[in-house]
Amino acid sequence: MGCPxxxxxxxxxxxxxxxxxxKEETGVVAAEADLRLVHVVHGSWGAxxxxxxxxxxxxxxxWSGTPHNAEPxxxxxxxxxxxxxxxxxxxxTTLVAVKRYLDGGPILSFDGWPEAG
Numbered sequence: 001m002g003c004p005x006x007x008x009x010x011x012x013x014x015x016x017x018x019x020x021x022x023k024e025e026t027g028v029v030a031a032e033a034d035l036r037l038v039h040v041v042h043g044s045w046g047a048x049x050x051x052x053x054x055x056x057x058x059x060x061x062x063w064s065g066t067p068h069n070a071e072p073x074x075x076x077x078x079x080x081x082x083x084x085x086x087x088x089x090x091x092x093t094t095l096v097a098v099k100r101y102l103d104g105g106p107i108l109s110f111d112g113w114p115e116a117g
Contacts, residue, residue: 044112
C-alpha cells in the first residue's frame with residue numbers, strides 16, 4: 001500500500017504533478033496553492049528509475065470531491081485509515097515519510113544509500 005503518487009510530465013511543476021496524480025487516482029481535487037511540502041525522500045533505486053529517485057510528499061487540508069478508486073486497473077482499493085493503524089504491507093519509503101511527518105521528524109530521509117541519513 002502507499003499514497004497517491006506518480007511521475008511528472010514534461011514541463012510540469014511538481015505541485016501540478018501532485019494535483020494531477022491525486023485526481024487521476026482518487027477523484028479528489030486539490031489546488032496547487034493549498035499544498036504544503038512535508039517530506040522529501042532521496043532513494044538510491046526505484047522500479048522505474050534504477051539510478052535514483054526523489055519523492056516529494058505534500059499535505060493539504062483543503063480538497064473537493066468524494067474519494068474513490070479512479071484507477072481500479074492499477075489499485076485494489078483506496079481507504080482513509082487512522083495514522084496509528086497504517087495497513088501492512090505499506091511502501092517503505094512512503095511509510096517513513098508519513099511517520100516522520102506525523103511525528104514531526106526530519107523533513108528529509110534517505111533510502112538505500114550506504115552512508116546517508
